[in-house]
Amino acid sequence: MAAFDIIVAGAGPAGAAAARALALCAPELRVAVIAPDASCIAGDARRGRGEVLSPLLQPVLRQLGLWQGFLAQGFAPSHRTLVSWEESGLRSSEWLLMARGPSWRVPRAGFDDWLSSEACGAASRIDARVAGLARKADGWSVDCDDGGRHSARLIIDASGRGRALADRLARRARTRDRLIAAYAEATMSGPAAPELLVEACEDGWWYTLALDDGRRAFACMTDADLAHDLGLNTADGWRAALAKTQFVSAIAGKIVAIDAPRLVAAGTRAAAATVGFRFLCAGDAASAFDPVSGHGVVKAMRSGAFAGYAASDCLARGDAAALDRYGAFVAREAAAYMTTLSEHYQSVSRWAERPFWRRRRAGTC
Numbered sequence: 001m002a003a004f005d006i007i008v009a010g011a012g013p014a015g016a017a018a019a020r021a022l023a024l025c026a027p028e029l030r031v032a033v034i035a036p037d038a039s040c041i042a043g044d045a046r047r048g049r050g051e052v053l054s055p056l057l058q059p060v061l062r063q064l065g066l067w068q069g070f071l072a073q074g075f076a077p078s079h080r081t082l083v084s085w086e087e088s089g090l091r092s093s094e095w096l097l098m099a100r101g102p103s104w105r106v107p108r109a110g111f112d113d114w115l116s117s118e119a120c121g122a123a124s125r126i127d128a129r130v131a132g133l134a135r136k137a138d139g140w141s142v143d144c145d146d147g148g149r150h151s152a153r154l155i156i157d158a159s160g161r162g163r164a165l166a167d168r169l170a171r172r173a174r175t176r177d178r179l180i181a182a183y184a185e186a187t188m189s190g191p192a193a194p195e196l197l198v199e200a201c202e203d204g205w206w207y208t209l210a211l212d213d214g215r216r217a218f219a220c221m222t223d224a225d226l227a228h229d230l231g232l233n234t235a236d237g238w239r240a241a242l243a244k245t246q247f248v249s250a251i252a253g254k255i256v257a258i259d260a261p262r263l264v265a266a267g268t269r270a271a272a273a274t275v276g277f278r279f280l281c282a283g284d285a286a287s288a289f290d291p292v293s294g295h296g297v298v299k300a301m302r303s304g305a306f307a308g309y310a311a312s313d314c315l316a317r318g319d320a321a322a323l324d325r326y327g328a329f330v331a332r333e334a335a336a337y338m339t340t341l342s343e344h345y346q347s348v349s350r351w352a353e354r355p356f357w358r359r360r361r362a363g364t365c
């Protein structure tokens with residue numbers, strides 16, 4: 001008999017939401033969350049992965065009974081985003097009239113740590129990385145990098161873009177574009193607009209926002225080959241690209257010290273959310289959205305929660321079709337996102353001959 005009913009690999013937003021949903025709707029199931037302890041992950045790897053959470057976070061957290069706990073953390077609400085996109089001017093996109101309230105500026109490591117400790121409390125926590133997978137008669141056996149081996153009737157892979165288990169089973173996720181972030185954090189000489197500022201430029205787009213520790217994040221988003229040609233992994237190349245922006249470079253005038261730029265994969269990826277017998281993917285492991293959507297974390301939490309509900313319907317209520325329904329939901333969500341993403345990029349007619357924009361207009365990223 002398997003030691004656990006469900007193993008969740010990963011304790012990011014998707015894995016934490018899956019564990020929480022399972023604890024709420026099927027507390028009788030034995031759930032293990034396998035993920036490396038946050039203190040073992042290099043600080044750099046936890047930065048530059050999204051510091052602005054969409055207003056749609058609220059209904060997801062309410063559904064998981066975590067909204068009051070989130071508010072108690074004192075994260076900063078953000079009532080507008082500044083955008084230069086279709087046209088050269090800067091406009092303000094206000095969240096004030098949104099029924100769901102503001103967006104939120106969070107230190108990502110702090111938010112992820114809070115979420116995982118609140119949401120995974122009812123599960124058995126195993127501090128390790130999953131490293132291998134084998135099919136058994138009644139489910140799966142998972143090998144970990146600490147030498148441990150754990151069995152479960154059902155797996156939820158929530159290990160992010162790395163798809164630590166799913167890639168061992170299925171075709172790799174389909175990469176729709178080669179978007180990459182050249183990300184750097186800076187110490188500033190004085191205050192500047194704290195909210196998110198997004199600015200399109202000839203080779204892609206930039207974002208900048210204030211971080212909670214008084215520093216500021218800057219990222220140039222472009223395609224991997226263009227990043228290479230522009231030398232965005234070097235301080236000189238990155239600064240030269242920054243100098244071509246209008247609004248981001250005005251804020252960057254207050255930089256007194258800046259870290260070396262770091263390249264982070266950020267492209268759209270899609271894969272099947274159900275992979276064989278009782279195996280689900282959630283969050284970025286199922287589909288990874290372009291950061292321009294601003295929905296990565298909320299989408300990951302929603303799919304994690306839905307994967308948890310599907311797993312409990314399957315194991316606790318004998319509803320085997322629940323897993324396919326979950327897979328169909330993720331596929332529909334990804335298709336709707338692709339349409340919106342394409343419209344969003346096609347709304348920019350400036351720089352029509354530059355490769356970044358030409359690829360997006362032609363749908364050949």
Ligand SMILES: Cc1cc2nc3c(=O)[nH]c(=O)nc-3n(C[C@H](O)[C@H](O)[C@H](O)COP(=O)(O)OP(=O)(O)OC[C@H]3O[C@@H](n4cnc5c(N)ncnc54)[C@H](O)[C@@H]3O)c2cc1C
Pocket residue numbers: 009010011012013014015034035036041048049050051052053054128129130131158159160161162164181219264265266282283284285289291294295296297298300
């Ligand atoms: C440059 C950039 C900017 C972004 N900006 C935003 C933004 O502003 N707003 C937003 O909402 N989203 C943003 N995103 C997207 C967002 O970061 C992701 O969509 C979100 O983190 C996905 O959550 P997840 O739980 O699926 O994966 P992750 O957050 O990647 O979590 C994966 C978890 O799995 C664990 N793990 C990894 N490998 C293993 C293994 N072998 N065994 C066990 N555990 C493992 C990790 O330690 C981690 O706990 C951005 C992304 C990028 C790249």
